[in-house]
Amino acid sequence: MNFSSSLYQIYFYFIISLLISVSVNLIRNDSLPYIAKELEKIKNINQVNEIISDSLIREIDIDIAKKLFQNNMLFIDARAEQYYDEGHIPRAICNDDIDKLVNEIENRIAFDAGFVVYCSDDDCGSSEELAISLQEQGFANIFLFKGGWKQWTENNLPVNVK
Amino acid sequence: MNRLNEYLVVIIRIILGTIFLWASFDKIIDPAQFARSISNYHIVPLGLENSVAIILPWIEFFIGSGLILGIMVDGATMITSFLLVIFNIMISQAIMRGFNIDCGCGLRDGQLVGVEKILENFVLLGGSYILSIRASTLLEIYPKTKLSNK
Numbered sequence: 001m002n003f004s005s006s007l008y009q010i011y012f013y014f015i016i017s018l019l020i021s022v023s024v025n026l027i028r029n030d031s032l033p034y035i036a037k038e039l040e041k042i043k044n045i046n047q048v049n050e051i052i053s054d055s056l057i058r059e060i061d062i063d064i065a066k067k068l069f070q071n072n073m074l075f076i077d078a079r080a081e082q083y084y085d086e087g088h089i090p091r092a093i094c095n096d097d098i099d100k101l102v103n104e105i106e107n108r109i110a111f112d113a114g115f116v117v118y119c120s121d122d123d124c125g126s127s128e129e130l131a132i133s134l135q136e137q138g139f140a141n142i143f144l145f146k147g148g149w150k151q152w153t154e155n156n157l158p159v160n161v162k
Numbered sequence: 163m164n165r166l167n168e169y170l171v172v173i174i175r176i177i178l179g180t181i182f183l184w185a186s187f188d189k190i191i192d193p194a195q196f197a198r199s200i201s202n203y204h205i206v207p208l209g210l211e212n213s214v215a216i217i218l219p220w221i222e223f224f225i226g227s228g229l230i231l232g233i234m235v236d237g238a239t240m241i242t243s244f245l246l247v248i249f250n251i252m253i254s255q256a257i258m259r260g261f262n263i264d265c266g267c268g269l270r271d272g273q274l275v276g277v278e279k280i281l282e283n284f285v286l287l288g289g290s291y292i293l294s295i296r297a298s299t300l301l302e303i304y305p306k307t308k309l310s311n312k
Binding site for chain 2: 004006007008009010012013014016017018020021022024025030032033034035036037038120123124125128129132
C-alpha cells in the first residue's frame with residue numbers, strides 16, 4: 001500500500017479508528033449499543049403507578065404531565081436558574097448545582113418515588129441530561145416531559161411567573 | 163521556503179493536532195455523554211448518534227496524534243478539514259433552528275453553539291488549509307511525501 005497517497009492515508013486513519021473504537025467499546029464496562037434506544041413512552045396514567053424493578057427514565061406527554069401535576073408529583077426544572085426565576089411550573093424546583101438539587105429532592109421524596117424533569121422544549125436536551133445524572137445518583141423512577149415549559153405554557157396550564 | 167515559514171507550519175500542525183487530541187479525551191472517556199450531545203442537534207438519523215459517538219472521538223485522537231507526530235499529515239489534514247466543515251454545518255443548522263444546546267465539542271465544558279464557535283472552527287480550517295498547501299515536511303516522521311516536489 002502506498003502511504004504517500006493522501007487517499008490511502010485517509011483509509012488508514014478511518015480503519016485504525018474503527019478497529020480501536022470497536023475494540024474499546026467491546027471491552028469497556030459501560031459500552032454503548034451502536035444504535036441508540038428510544039426512551040419508553042408512557043401512554044396512560046396507570047403505567048405511572050406500575051411497580052418497576054429496574055431504574056427507569058420514561059417519557060411522558062403533556063396529558064400525563066398535567067395529571068401528574070394534579071397528583072402533586074414533584075417537578076424538576078432542568079433549565080438554568082435565571083430562566084426558572086422568570087417563570088416555571090408551580091412547585092417545581094431548580095438548582096444549577098447538581099449536589100444541592102439532589103439534597104433538595106432527597107428532602108422531599110424517596111429514591112424510588114417518581115418525579116418529572118422538564119426543560120424549555122423538545123429541543124433543549126438538558127432535561128434528558130439531568131434525568132440521566134439523577135438516575136446515576138440513585139433515583140430510580142424518572143419521568144421526562146420533553147414538551148417542557150414551551151408546551152406547558154402553550155396549553156395554558158398553571159405557571160408561576162415573575 | 164524560508165526557515166520561518168517551515169517552523170510556522172510545524173507550529174500550526176502541533177496546535178491543530180493538540181486541539182483535536184484534547185477534544186477527543188472527554189468523548190473517549192464518556193461516549194454516552196457525547197452521544198447525548200450529538201442527539202441534541204437532531205440531525206443524526208436512526209439512532210446512529212451512538213455509533214458516531216463511539217467512532218468519531220478515536221478519529222480525532224488519531225488525526226490529532228498524527229498531526230503532532232508528523233505521521234501521514236496529508237490524510238490527517240484532509241480529515242481535519244472535512245470534520246471542521248461538518249461541525250460548522252451542524253452548529254449552523256442548530257443556530258438556525260433556535261437550539262440553545264451544549265456544542266459537545268470537548269474543548270470547554272458548557273460551551274454553547276453559537277457564532278463564536280463557528281468562527282473558531284473557521285480559524286482552525288485556515289490552519290488546516292495552510293497545512294494542505296505546505297511546501298515543507300520539516301519534523302514529519304512518515305511518510306516523507308512527495309511534497310518536496312510541490
